Amino acid sequence: MQSFDLTLVAGPPGVGKTTWISQFLKDSSRPLFYLYPGGQESVDLARIGYRFPWVSLVSDDRAATVLADLPGQSQVFIELGFHLDLESPFLTALPGRRIAVVPPSLEKSEWHSWADEVMPGNHSQTWGSGKLPAIWKSPLTGQVFDPPSLDEALIELTGGAYGQVVRLKGIFELPDGQAFYVDFVEGLPGIEYTELKLPRWLQGRPDRFSGLEIVGCNLEQKRIAQTLLASCLADDVLIQYQRQYQQLQSEETEQEVMV
Amino acid sequence: MKLAVISCIHGNYEALDAVLSDINAQKADQIYCLGDLVGYGPYPNEVVDRIRSLAIPTCQGCWDEDIVEGLNACECSYPSQLAEQRGKLAHEWTNTEIRPDVREYLATLPLSLKRDNLCFVHGSPNSQHEYLLPSMDGFAALERILSTDADVLFCGHTHVPYVRELEGAKLSVTVKNPAQAEASQQFQVALKRIINAGSVGEPRHGRPNATYVLYDTETTQVTLREVAYEYAKTCLAILEKGLPPIFAWRLARGMEFAERADDPSHVCER
Numbered sequence: 156m157q158s159f160d161l162t163l164v165a166g167p168p169g170v171g172k173t174t175w176i177s178q179f180l181k182d183s184s185r186p187l188f189y190l191y192p193g194g195q196e197s198v199d200l201a202r203i204g205y206r207f208p209w210v211s212l213v214s215d216d217r218a219a220t221v222l223a224d225l226p227g228q229s230q231v232f233i234e235l236g237f238h239l240d241l242e243s244p245f246l247t248a249l250p251g252r253r254i255a256v257v258p259p260s261l262e263k264s265e266w267h268s269w270a271d272e273v274m275p276g277n278h279s280q281t282w283g284s285g286k287l288p289a290i291w292k293s294p295l296t297g298q299v300f301d302p303p304s305l306d307e308a309l310i311e312l313t314g315g316a317y318g319q320v321v322r323l324k325g326i327f328e329l330p331d332g333q334a335f336y337v338d339f340v341e342g343l344p345g346i347e348y349t350e351l352k353l354p355r356w357l358q359g360r361p362d363r364f365s366g367l368e369i370v371g372c373n374l375e376q377k378r379i380a381q382t383l384l385a386s387c388l389a390d391d392v393l394i395q396y397q398r399q400y401q402q403l404q405s406e407e408t409e410q411e412v413m414v
Numbered sequence: 415m416k417l418a419v420i421s422c423i424h425g426n427y428e429a430l431d432a433v434l435s436d437i438n439a440q441k442a443d444q445i446y447c448l449g450d451l452v453g454y455g456p457y458p459n460e461v462v463d464r465i466r467s468l469a470i471p472t473c474q475g476c477w478d479e480d481i482v483e484g485l486n487a488c489e490c491s492y493p494s495q496l497a498e499q500r501g502k503l504a505h506e507w508t509n510t511e512i513r514p515d516v517r518e519y520l521a522t523l524p525l526s527l528k529r530d531n532l533c534f535v536h537g538s539p540n541s542q543h544e545y546l547l548p549s550m551d552g553f554a555a556l557e558r559i560l561s562t563d564a565d566v567l568f569c570g571h572t573h574v575p576y577v578r579e580l581e582g583a584k585l586s587v588t589v590k591n592p593a594q595a596e597a598s599q600q601f602q603v604a605l606k607r608i609i610n611a612g613s614v615g616e617p618r619h620g621r622p623n624a625t626y627v628l629y630d631t632e633t634t635q636v637t638l639r640e641v642a643y644e645y646a647k648t649c650l651a652i653l654e655k656g657l658p659p660i661f662a663w664r665l666a667r668g669m670e671f672a673e674r675a676d677d678p679s680h681v682c683e684r
Contacts, residue, residue, distance in 0.1 A: 303494035316663045378659070385499045 159229035161251030165266055168237050168288070168370040169322040169340035170256045170276035173199045176232045183209040188231040190218055192239060196294055198324045199234065201364040202336055205326075205351045237370075238287060241269045257281075279340050280321055288321050291369045291376055293383065297360040299328045299393050304386035309346055311382065313339045318374035325367035330388060330396035332357040334365060357397045357404070416441065419534070419611045420626040421448035421570025422475065423465075425455025425508070426615025426665075429624040430464060432643030433614050440628055440639070446527060448570040448611060449475025449536040451520070452512065454504045454661060455615050456651035462516045474523035475536040476543045476571065481508060482521040500658060507657055526562070530631070533564035537571040546608055548576045556580050559606045566607045566634075568627070573670055575612030575625045575638045581605050609636055615648075618670040 162179075164172050180187055180203065187210040191200050195215055204212050213221045225231065233249070235241065255270035258278050267273055305327060313320050323339040323346075332355030338347040356363070367383070388396070418437040423430050437445060447470045452458035454477075465472055485505055492498035525542065527534040538544040539562050546558060546569050555578065559567045585601040612625030619625065622645040628637040649662035664670060 301495040304496035307494055307496050311660065311663070314667070316660055382496070382660075386494075386496050388495070 159225045159227070159231055161231045161233070161249065162254060163233045163235060163246070163249060163251050164254045164256060165235040165239075165241060165269065166237070166256035166276060167258070167266075167279055167281045169279035169343075170258060171279075172234050172256050172276070173202070175254070175256050175274060175276065176234060177203070177206070179230065179232065180207040180210050183207075186226045186229040187211065188213055188221065188225070188229060190215075190231070190233045191236070192218070192233065193236060196364065196366065197292075198326055198336075198366055198368050201326055201366070202324075202351075205334075205336075205353055236290075238290060241265060277340055278342055280342060288319075288370050288372050289374055291371070291374050291379070293367045293380065295325075295327065295365045295367060295383070295387075296363070298365065298383075298387045299330055299360065299396075300386050301388055301392075302329055305329075308382050308386045309337060309339070312369070312379065313341075313346055317379045317382070318371050320369055320371040320374075322370040323367070326351065326365040327367075328356065328361045328365050330393060331355070331400050332397070334361070334363075355400075355404070357401050359397075360393070415443045415631045417532075417629045417631060418442035418445045418626060419448065419568050419609070419629060420445060420470075420614050421536070421611040422450040422573055422613035422616055423447075423455070423461050424450055424453050424477065424613070424615040425458040425461055426624075426648050427455075427457035427460045427464070428645065428648045429615040429641075429643050430461055432641050433624050433626050433639075434464075434468075436639060436641045437626070442628060445470045446529075446534050446568065447472035448534055448568060449473050449523065449542065450477045450570065450613075451475065452481055452508050452516075453477030454508075454657075456648065456655045456657060458508050458511060459513050459516050461615075462519060466519060471527050471534075472523055473527050473534055473536055474520065474525055474542055477505075477508075478520040478523060479542055480505060481512060481517060500660070503658055504661070507655075511655075528562075528564065531565040532568065532629075532631075533559075533562040533566070534568045535562075537569060539567070542571070545572055546610070547572055548574075548578055548610070552580060552583070555608060556583055556585075556606060559608065565604065566609060566629070568609050568611060568629075570611050570613065572610055573613035573616055573618035574610065575619070575627065576608075576610045577636050577638070578608040578610075579605060580607070607636075612638070613670075616665065616670050617668045619668055621668040622666055623668070 164176055166172050189203050189210050190213045191197050192215060200212050203210055253269060253271045254274055255266035256274045256276040257266050258281060259275040261281055313323055321341045325337045326334055327337060328334050334351045334353050336349045336351055420433055447465060449472060451461050451465060492501055526539060536542040538546045538558050587599050589597045609627055611627040614624045614626060617623060617625060624641045624643055626639050628639060645666055649666055652662040653659055
């Protein structure tokens with residue numbers, strides 16, 4: 156008899172699948188597992204890991220082994236990207252509760268036919284299976300951004316300067332040692348910035364995951380890469396910034412000690 | 415007398431042509447130009463030729479100076495690393511494209527122009543590179559006007575048009591001399607105005623339309639004009655002439671090509 160709960164979550168890009176799953180990851184009293192098939196080095200995987208360090212992140216190559224030997228009372232969430240075939244033998248063979256997160260206005264779709272339960276999500280755009288948008292990923296680990304340049308680059312990207320962007324999510328490192336999660340869904344207002352509660356990285360290039368994922372159409376990948384690269388800090392500039400922030404940090408610590 | 419004040423054309427011939435037509439329709443008696451004839455846009459030579467052919471009194475802008483003297487930017491010139499790289503690309507392209515006689519003409523332009531109680535500059539009376547942002551500290555803004563002996567200071571450079579009135583300002587000066595009693599004196603400053611003409615060829619107000627200013631010397635009335643033009647032609651020329659495609663995208667949205675000034679307290683060190 157199965158001694159763990161398995162939940163499969165599917166839906167269109169930007170609808171809020173990760174957000175829906177996140178509400179169940181706050182309770183660390185049970186062993187929690189999160190899988191994102193095909194999402195090796197993915198922004199979602201890293202974000203879950205940064206936000207809920209007690210959750211075990213399972214990579215594709217370890218999935219079969221981990222699922223075969225789960226501790227009792229485990230809760231497993233598998234997030235299925237919109238590009239995955241829900242009727243594939245692997246996914247249909249998985250025993251678990253099937254949740255579709257869909258835009259409230261969507262009444263009929265392949266997700267509705269597949270799911271046990273349908274949850275309302277964001278008012279994001281949906282796509283027919285014959286005309287799926289492309290996914291473009293750029294690992295950025297070690298890169299630190301000039302903050303105003305990053306702002307400009309994101310405004311241009313989400314404004315359509317390099318092709319139509321349906322969804323953008325990324326984790327970016329800044330010179331003050333902080334990392335930010337950035338979220339954009341076409342049709343929803345603005346670009347959302349969330350500070351990740353991670354230790355400030357002020358010694359050289361950050362050795363933790365950061366990256367960008369874009370879902371869209373007619374994406375000009377070379378120009379996007381050039382713009383991102385032009386927004387990243389060179390070694391000498393980064394060292395200069397980090398020295399200033401280290402100095403500031405030590406002054407703040409001294410003041411706290413005096414108080 | 416009706417004056418038309420234009421600024422920051424940035425090699426955008428289509429925008430200049432539309433603005434000159436509008437000025438003609440508004441029956442302005444005299445045009446003044448506050449510089450930045452070149453830079454970013456695809457037609458630097460043609461814009462200078464048109465300004466010269468009309469003998470429009472023009473002062474030197476920061477881009478005009480850079481093309482003559484070479485790049486030597488203060489930190490305010492480029493508020494981001496991305497903007498700096500794009501600015502350098504635009505400078506290199508313009509530097510290659512520009513004719514020797516155009517460069518010589520730009521070198522002859524004065525830093526400021528005066529007409530009765532009016533003064534015309536590109537950025538501020540201190541420098542072509544300094545921004546007089548509308549949110550600039552009132553005392554500093556007043557100091558800039560008083561340094562010119564004018565009542566009305568026309569400027570550009572920010573690419574966003576505005577009118578700022580500095581009214582009823584009182585200045586108090588105290589002289590401390592050990593040998594004498596402390597002496598204080600107060601000055602009442604008459605109404606002073608800063609009028610920013612915005613930008614003909616590189617607007618930053620969220621629409622692609624060109625802007626300029628009309629000023630009536632009899633009534634002191636100011637009219638900010640916004641002129642639609644065929645910006646798609648300029649965008650196409652940007653692509654055809656090998657300038658970065660992002661310039662065309664930004665121009666079409668009134669986002670300026672690459673720069674953005676955002677610190678009203680910054681004192682330019684150029």
